[in-house]
Amino acid sequence: MVTRDRLFTIIITVVIAFVAILALFPLFSLMISSLRPSSELMRNGITLSIPFKELNFNNYTYIFTESGNYWSWYMNSILISAASIILCLFFSSMVGYALAVYEFKGNRFIFILVLLILMVPFEILMLPLYQLMIELQMIDTYLAVILPMMVAPIAVFFFRQYASGLPKDLMESARMDGCTEYGIFFRIMAPLMLPSFAAMAILQGLSSWNNFLWPLVVLRSNTMFTLPVGLATLLTPYGNNYDILIAGSVMTILPVVILFLFFQRYFIEGLTVGGVKG
Incomplete structure (x- = not known):
């Protein structure tokens, strides 16, 4: 029964x-x-x-x-996505951790600014960012794509929520043993935050890998294009290579699947814990 x-x-x-x-x-x-x-x-x-x-x-x-620049686009996307993930996790985790565990003047104000930036569409920020890239002479370079994504507001918020639930007693014990604040973060707290790093690695990796608008704005030469921008060039008024476009799109799925399989052990835990702490 x-x-x-x-x-x-x-x-x-x-x-x-x-x-x-x-x-x-x-x-x-x-x-x-x-x-x-x-x-x-x-x-x-x-x-x-x-x-x-x-x-x-x-x-x-x-x-x-015979694909010509396809593999150049592929390598560009891999390099930009890998650099974006590493830099974003490094800087965003430190900012979120500092907002969560340290009490200092302006803490709440900075956190409110992070929340406000989350509400601002990227299209509004795109023009001043583009002007900044021109002044820095970074147009048509990897840095032009990577630098604006180094600290993501959503990642800062996520790490702040996750770090709020970390045991503070470990920090006091480490200080008594003579550990520096950087040592506390990298040796003690960062290993405890591995699930949050895994979750953010997947989310930021997907965001960077699928990013189309910003690379389209700052990249000029065909050999510098990322995959989304490069594949879009296959559709022209003079001919549409839908067969190559679809095959190339299927190939773009592989890195995303590999990224998820690599971090899936911590993905769900990182999302659930980071979403309820704080």
């Missing part, structure tokens, strides 16, 4: 499985379309049907052998 709790669990599992299948349909359609020739793709569009006789790997062969 099925108990009420057992029945409820089965229903929830079925609903979640159904939602997961619906969420995977676009990815499935994208992968199938990446194996279809350009003529068939233009004739029928992106569909869920599988024309087995026409499927081939020609689009991927073209990417690997």
Whole structure:
């Protein structure tokens, strides 16, 4: 006999499985379309049907052998995303940690400013940031893309909430043992914050990897483009390479999946703990 709790669990599992299948349909359609020739793709569009006789790997062969700047775009995205993740985690964690554990004049005011910046759309900040990049002569460089993302307000808020729940007794014990404030953070507190680092690494990695607008504004040369900007150049008034665009888009999913698999152990814990502490 099925108990009420057992029945409820089965229903929830079925609903979640159904939602997961619906969420995977676009990815499935994208992968199938990446194996279809350009003529068939233009004739029928992106569909869920599988024309087995026409499927081939020609689009991927073209990417690997004759794609020109595609792999330059790929490496640009990897370098910019990796640098953005490392710098953002480093600086944002220190700011959030300081706001959480230290009492100083202006603490509340700075935290309120962080919350206010979260409410401001990036499009409003884009013009002054662009003017700053021009004055610093950083247009069409990696730094132009990376520097504005070094300290993310959402990351500062997240780390502040997470650090608020760390045991303060460890700090006092470390001070009594002669540890410096930097030593306390890097040797004691940072290891305790690993789940928050993992969660933010995934979120900031996705944000940087998929960032289109800002790189489009500050990058000029074709060899400096990131993947979102470079793939967009395949669509022109003179011809649309949808087959190569779709195949290239499928290839962009791999780093995101690898990033999630690498940090998934701490991802859920970091999100749940960081969301309720403070």
